[in-house]
Amino acid sequence: MMRGLLLVKSGGAAALPEWQACFAGVAPGLEVRWWDDPTVDPDAVTHVLVWEPTPGRLARYPNLRVIFSSAAGVDHITCDPDLPRGVPIVRMATEETAQTMGEYVCLAALSILRDGNRLAAAQASRRWDSFEQPHTALDKRVGVMGLGNIGQVVARMLRGLGFTVSGWARTPRKLDGIEVHSSLDSLLAESDILVGLLPETPQTRGLIDRERIRRLPRGAGIVNAGRGSLIVMPDLIAALDEGHLGAAYLDVFDPEPLPADHPAWRHPRITVTSHVAGFASRRARARAVVAALEAQERGEMLPNLYQADRGY
């Protein structure tokens, strides 16, 4: 039976009983305690499941075997300057996360397609704005940046809506019905809607800047649900104001929360959502943690392992 002490920091202390119930169902030998519980013996901690762990804290657990991120990204863990060396970090990957991210991106792409900004403005000013809709998904191309656990599901869901979908990732691959570009520039040139589903790494930070935005067709839309640092915001806002971009639908920002005085909040062509695109139930995340630990017990590689050399 799987044994150990799992320290949890995800969802607030009030979430602990639910976490304990979720793990009791799948790993009864695993003791589950809250991050700030003063009675926990640091030597007893074998695993952690965390979102934004306090910097320096993970180094206090000498017997820590695995760090689980409670979400898909790990940048909130790897930014800790005192991160213990040699302890594997596992990214959260669940079907629920990919499904909910797909739902969000489809919502955003359809909103851009049907001019959701104009519809919202009409309602806000009580104006009956019965305009002609010139396009359907069948004549729009969506380019997906990032074809990992989430990007592949998102690409399939967009295709199901009728969009022509292509993608781009670090390593080449074949995906049914989806053209995978080997260069970002060629993806940009063919994307009426560009979707960001990339992790934050030194290579992805600031990738979508003025020059790359210019490579998109005039009037293109951008959806970003990966990490906010991907986009140089002043360049995006300038491109919207100049009319080179038609709309942006953004779930992630740098920094978060988006400051109250940030121009994105009030921009008529930007939809702001508060990092809500993807989510997974605690039950699904507990199952993913236990499945990873079972794989490790069988002597297999931990799945969804963070690799420092590639940054995700």
Ligand code: NDP
């Ligand atoms: P994965 O690690 O499974 O996939 C990452 C993808 O990005 C891979 O296809 C990878 O390429 C590609 N990639 C990474 N670096 C580069 C690069 N420099 N150039 C080109 N492609 C690159 O992650 P997930 O799909 O699970 O999640 C993606 C991101 O989505 C997370 O890192 C997180 O930041 C974000 N996220 C946001 C949520 C929200 O609510 N807004 C919720 C969940 C996740 P390759 O396939 O070649 O390895």
